[in-house]
Amino acid sequence: MTSNSEDILKIENIEVMYDSVISALHDVSLSVPRGKIVALLGGNGAGKSTTLKAISTMLASERGKVTKGKIIYDGTSVINQNPTEMVGLGMVQVLEGRRCFGHLTVEENIITGAYSRKLTNSEMKDELDKIYSYFNRLKDRRKSQAGFTSGGEQQMLAVARAMMAKPKMLLLDEPSMGLAPQLVSEIFKIVKELNEKEGVSILLAEQNTNIALRNSDYGYIIETGNVKLHGTADMLLNNDEVKELYLGISKEGRKNFRDALREEGSTKKENKFSKTI
């Protein structure tokens, strides 16, 4: 069923409802070209996670449902599959919040990622070596219980675990969440490396617009369940609106929060704070 079209994933006008009443996505369309990194950007509650879960079919476990539109992954229409089948088709999602198996060791966690594959012991060893070559840090910690590793290590572990399934496409949900900037760049560096060397296509949902766009080929910005803007990463990085709203850079340059407040105070005649006093 492998198609040779250049998009590995194509979403057309999907609408998603939770519990058949709460509408989370209204009209989202996007496509991920084979072997590229696409960023899905937006604030809290914009619908990034919902979009990813619609693709990986994890929605059903949260009583969500795609009510309109279609999702085509690698030539197959995603309708009634379950997550296990999607992993079999080469699509793996790294869930938001890392979700490592806390009571398992780091290495056991990585091995669980290969559950869907039949590997001999020596093949498994090769796969582990390959994974450790990307995630050096995990090699040192492979005997420790995953629950006791740091947030950055857990995020790496979650990505490493997903890579063990040998995915053609990886869905990353907020890999930067709660991590120090240095770690975030380290993780994005590895993600980029995986994309280039392993040829895995990536769709990543991020709030950290800046780092996400700098490591992606293409970007979509969604707001309240609709695609608001999309374009190549460079184009978005240079777009005035994106700069102002998502990167915190105005035409006059970077502003800090206090200046922004002061400006707002002077434009509206009465100061917001004086009202409360």
Added chain:
Amino acid sequence: MTEILFFVEVVVAGLLAGTMYSLVALGFVLIYKASSTFNFAQGAMVFFAVLAFVGFMELGLPFFLAFIVTILLMGVVGFCTERLVLKPLMNQSEDTLLMATIGLGFVLEGLAQAAWGVEVRRLDLGIGDFPIQWIIDTFGLFVSALDLTAGLVAAVLILGLSILFKYTKMGLGLRAVADDPGAASSIGIPLNNIMLLVWTAAGVVALVAGMMWGARAGVQFALVDLALKALPVLIIGGFSSIPGAIVGGLIIGATEKVLEVYIGPYFGGAIEGWAPYVLAIFFLLYRPEGLFGEKIIRRV
């Protein structure tokens, strides 16, 4: 000297009887680990399994064949439970699942009695509930052969399960599911297969426990209630720990026998029935996760 010997005898008898509690508790732990639910049907499963086993023996099947057929039957029960009860209730709250297991218990009890009748059966394993001469001669202790067998069987079963969980792929999958079912399914671990494995394993454990209890007390409906003795065992040992089930069973077994013999007379006897629950209450007050319960790992 005879005083001490008598005390040792009481403790040993208690410990060995405790392994029988451990066996029942083990069934609960398996299911609790995989689905964080207290399986109220475990007692009914014990009853169902051993009644089926006796039923097959009465049909003329030899011991070993009847054992295998019953294990297969418990596999079918596990499969039906997964399909008809667990799957439709997926992602519902743990309380819902708990209620469902109570219902499942009634169904199994009813089915068992409908199929094999209600009268008390005798189960002869060929091992009597009498002391072993060799141990009397060497140590001067009276130890029941049935108790000793139960202890050995429990040990083998536990070793087998530990190996299954620690070293097999299925076991790894099960531990992953126990930690985070959502994450497990996101990387392609098939939850339904794991559930089937767990319920079948719990069925096998139920069968073995039922055979041990049945050989002592007769195969009868009271086995269902007896299984509830596993509750204090689990509170003491921790719901999610296999070693906990074992140690908890041993503690309950030994304490209740010792209390019965030495303190029982002051209460007019028969404190075996409730002493374990008192012990459990103390554990709930001072160590609610049990001796071996999995501590919640939290990063700060």
